[in-house]
Amino acid sequence: MKHDSRIWLGGVVAFAVVYALGTLVDFRAGSLTAWLGSWPPAFAAAAAAASLLYAARRRAATTADNEANAEGADGAAALRFLGLAAAAWSAGAFVYAVTGLLTTNAAVSLTFGDLFSLVALPLFVLGFTRFAPLPSGLRPGIRHVTDSYVGAAALFSIVWLLLFAPLYSELGEGAEFLAFALVYPVADIAVLCLLAPLVFTSPHSTRRAVLLAIGAFVIICGADLIGAVTRLTGVLPAGGIEYPVRLLGFALLASLPWLIRDRAGARPRRITGRGLYRFAPEIAACGALFAAAVVLTIGGLRVDGVAPVLPLAAGSAVIVLLVRVSGLLEENATLSRMVHTREQHFHELARNSGDVILILDFDGRVFYVSPGAAEAFGYRLDDLISEPVTAIVHPEDLPRVSAAVSAFTGGGSEGIHLRVRVRAGDGTWRHTESTASLYEQPGEPDRLLVTTRDISAQVALEDQVNHLTFHDGITGLPNRAYLEERAREVLARRQRLLDSGATAEVAAIFLDLDGFTAVNDSAGHTFGDYLLAQAGRRLRATTDSGVTLARWGSDEFAVLIEDSAHAQRIVDLAERLARVISAEPFQVADREVVLSASVGVAFAEQGMDAGELLRNADMAMARAKESGGGGRMEIYAAHMHAMVVGRLELQTQLRQALAGGEFLLEYQPVVDLQSSQVTAVEALVRWEHGDTRVMPEGFIGAAEESGLIIPLGEWILREACEKVALWRASDWDIALSVNLSVKQILAPRFVETVAGVLADSGLPAEVLTMEVDEEVLLEDQGEAVERLAQLRRLGVRLAIDDFGMDYASLAHLRELRVDTIKIDPSFIRDLGSDGTVTLLTHTIIRLGQDLGVQVVAEGIEHTAQLEQLRSMGCGYGQGFLVARPMVAEGVEALVGGELGIPL
Incomplete structure (x- = not known):
């Protein structure tokens, strides 16, 4: 929006320039030119009123003015009054445009449109002083008004002599005629001198708005001045240049709300008491009066007659200036007494303070040091005064000290807090906390007032606490x-x-x-x-x-x-x-x-x-x-977050399932491929989750991650061993295979747990085969191999499950003695259809035969696979073709007729 408003403003300015060039061409249009030229400024003023009032309403509904309000400004009210002023100017311009052709003696009397324009001035003052507040208090207010009067009187005198005096002489009219023509210039000069000093004391948050407003008003004042000349002479200067100038002023005023932005506020500038700046308003008034006096004197020597208004303006300005100087002398006397009293208080405070107080020149030389410095840092007073204080500041902290000094030399007056290291008399570096501020004495150069305390113990404690904490x-x-x-x-x-x-x-x-x-x-x-x-x-x-x-x-x-x-x-x-x-x-x-x-x-x-x-x-x-x-x-x-949440919920459900007995075992038979006899069963865990039977791949990962696999694995082992021991007691010579995870193997007392289960169930150790994946050996090879070796010493048989996938299988066979290798189902699935897989499968079977270990083929689903495995000499197999996993009763039914096991 800001960029669009600048483009719009540029367009208006361009239009004003073209408009001015058009008026320069038309020198002979007379009243018709004046009438036609009045309309564009009227519409521009109306647009300014609409823009300002809309911005005021929008700003009042937001908190955009919080900082400015805290500094005494009121942006919404300012825009509202400026909008009303623009509306008054617009009304006056429209009235003048409508009655322009009918008015023949506008210079002699004020028209109805002029009244609207004059009403706009106090409204503009009200709006401007909401952006740049007037000084608060009676004495500052009187000072501002008197200084403004002196400046206005001097400025009017110059304008009169250079512009209106020659017209007065040429026209030969009386003061009554000029009174009407000079209403606009006099009112504009008074308002301008009243508002111009407020630009320098306005809050930083409204400074841009203030500059834009005063700029627009200066342009409008220039148009009023040209209009006054037009009334006196009856001739349009420069072909009617008044109208494009007025149009430009209203256009700038209309763009004001869109060219300002909210800025971090700062307090209005204060008179700091340094040098001539203490008397800036008085010097400005005296300068204006001096310039007026020079101009008037030269004019008096060159002009035969001088109007009575000049002595009145100059004389009254001198009287007001004398009153102002008298007040200034009284204020200076009061300030001198205050400075003397505060100086005494300062020395008393320095003598009794526990901190070190120094007054330094800007080059670091010590002008004053409190008596406590010797006790705090181990220096003699003569040692401190003999060299710059920067000589005892740590080199790494010198840039910050230089930056602080530069801030003061650059015009800053706010206090600065510093933490620097200072070399003590014993050569150690002490941490100090200092506050530096500007120290001013009348008649003496500015210096720095520095208050310093030793915080070495505090810093050491902070460092220790921070280190332990973080x-x-x-x-x-x-x-x-x-x-x-x-x-x-x-x-x-x-x-x-x-x-x-x-x-x-x-x-x-x-x-x-x-x-x-x-x-x-x-x-x-x-x-x-x-x-x-x-x-x-x-x-x-x-x-x-x-x-x-x-x-x-x-x-x-x-x-x-x-x-x-x-x-x-x-x-x-x-x-x-x-x-x-x-x-x-x-x-x-x-x-x-x-x-x-x-x-x-x-x-x-x-x-x-x-x-x-x-x-x-x-x-x-x-x-x-x-x-x-x-x-x-x-x-x-992104999907990982949902997976983690689901995994946490699953872990909670698994704990509840283990406590509630929701797990059950199914057994998948392992058969001798030559005789088709069932020689062993592999115990597989299932989860009865409501009406759904969940397979291991749906929960084993979560159980391992949460550590629940250890108690779950012990339950599986105990349940399977007890069931197989019962079958063996019924004259069924059958073995048992149970899967192990890495967390189970590495768990404390794992081997003792297996031994206890075997003892409790009565199952012989050589009947039990523990199946491990090859990745178990990668987790912690030394520890895992040792635990598995302990199982072998118990008599438990070992098998490598999913042999041939992912890991270096042959190397593991060298590290760990096993009794069985189980070929991964992926080899069996592609058997006969992939020559490479068929060759690898045959190689694994021959390897097992050469090593003297059993070879079990997993995942047999088709008769062709079974026949090919038999031809390769594979001893054992399991899969859906042989038998699907089934509950204990199913296994008993499968072999019950042959072995006479009761159903």
């Missing part, structure tokens, strides 16, 4: 509280940059150490803390400036990237951080531990707060860990 005691890195606060600051700064048109990427990276929990559980928390400290040092060496590295909690670290030009650099940093964790083993006690890191990355979006950014990075890290960890990295996507 840093981690194990790694020495910033902690979670610090990172959250820093993230808020960085995002606020980024928002300001975005508002200014700049761009900067802010992101968070979360890292979780895969396998750290096992180290903590096996080696103890002391060694775990030592490992965390090593990880923190590695990560810190990888990051650089513009990055905040913190320990988020437990085995999680967080990195805040504060300002990066490219998102790819953030991703590259995340990858480097993951690599540096797994690059080489950590030394813990007398062994080496290999760790990896799951990494999540989240980028800040428009309007995002710190909590949301960090939460997104945490969710991305959790997703990377769910996907297998081992150096995986995930970048946050």
Whole structure:
């Protein structure tokens, strides 16, 4: 809107220029030109009235004037009165335009339109003084009025001598004739001299409006002056230049509401008492009077007759000036007494104050120092006075001291607070808190008054508290509280940059150490803390400036990237951080531990707060860990939040399901492919969730994440062992397979739990086969292999499930002795249709035969697959073709007739 208003104003100004050129061409149109020229200013004044009144109404309905109101201004009222003034000018112009052709002696009397125009002046004064308030108090008010009168009298004298005196001599008319013609100039000069000084004391929040208003009024005054000349001579100067000038003034007034903007306010300027500025109004009045006197004297020597109005104006101005000077002398005497009294109070306060008080020259030389300085900083008074005080200020703090001094030399008068380090007499650096303000003495140069206190003990305590509050005691890195606060600051700064048109990427990276929990559980928390400290040092060496590295909690670290030009650099940093964790083993006690890191990355979006950014990075890290960890990295996507919420709800439901006995077991038979006899069953858990039977893939992940897999796994093992022991007691020679997760294997007392279940159920250990995925060996290879070896010593058989997928299977066969390998169903699905898969399947079967382990093919669904596996020599298999998973009763029905098991 502001841009459109400037374009509109430019158009109006251009129209006024063209309009002026048109009037310059028409020198002979006479009254017709005057009548035609009156209409555009009339419409411009009407537009100004509408613009100002509309802006006043809109501003009154908002809080845009809060700052200005606090400084004594009232923007809504100002625009309202200015709008009324413009309406009065418009009415006068319209009346003059309508009656212009009928009026033949307008110079002799005031017309009805002139009355409207004169009413506009007090309305304009009321509006202007709402933007720039008059001085408050009786004495300042009288001072302002008298100074304005002196300036108006002097200005009128100059205008009279240079413009109206020659016309007076040429016309030879009496004072009665001139009285009507001079109404406009006299009124305009009086108003202008009354309002012009207020421009310099107006609030900063309304300064632009004040300048625009006074500019418009000056242009209108110029048009009135040209109009007065027209009335006296009856000739349009410059072909009617009065009308485009008046049009320009009204156009500027109309644009005023749209060219101003709300600005942070500052208090009106005060008379500070420094130098000649103390008497600025008096000097201005005296200067105007002197100029008038010179002009009048020269004019008196050159003009034969002088009108009586000149002695009246000059004489009254001199009398008012004398009265004003008398008041000034009385004020100066009062100020001198006040300064003397305050000086005595200051010295008394300095002697009894616990702070150090100094009076300094602007070059740092000590003019005065209170007696307490020696006791506070260990200096003698002679030592302080002999050299500039900047000699004992810490070099790093000198720029701030220089900036403070520059603020005062540049005209600032407000007090400045500084914290600087000062060298004490013993050579130590003391933290100080100082307040500097301008110190003024009549007849002496300005100096600085500085009050200083030693806050070294306070700063030391603050540093200690801050460090303990915002840093981690194990790694020495910033902690979670610090990172959250820093993230808020960085995002606020980024928002300001975005508002200014700049761009900067802010992101968070979360890292979780895969396998750290096992180290903590096996080696103890002391060694775990030592490992965390090593990880923190590695990560810190990888990051650089513009990055905040913190320990988020437990085995999680967080990195805040504060300002990066490219998102790819953030991703590259995340990858480097993951690599540096797994690059080489950590030394813990007398062994080496290999760790990896799951990494999540989240980028800040428009309007995002710190909590949301960090939460997104945490969710991305959790997703990377769910996907297998081992150096995986995930970048946050919006759907992750819904997944996390759903996962939390699922974990709660699983806990309730375990407590309420909603889980059940199904058993999938494993058959000898040559004899088609059932030799074993694999126990598979199901969840009866209402009327729905949920498969393991729908809840096992959430159970592992929440740790619920440990009690759930123990329930599965106990339930299956008891059922198979019952079948074996009925003369059914059948074995049992149970799946294990990494959290179960690494859980404390896992081996003892398995041994207890076997003892309680009476199931022989060699009948039980524990199936593990290959990824178990990647989580914590040393710990996992040791736990599984303990199971073998109990007599429990081991099997690698989903053999051949994702991981280095042959290397694992070397690390861990197993009894069975189960071929992944993906190999069986493509058997016969993919030559490579068929060859690999045959190779795995031959490998098992050579190693002397059982080979079980999973996922047999077609007869052709079964026949091909038999031809390859595969010993065992399971799948939908053989038998689907079924409850215990189904298994009993499957083999009951042959074995005589009661149904």
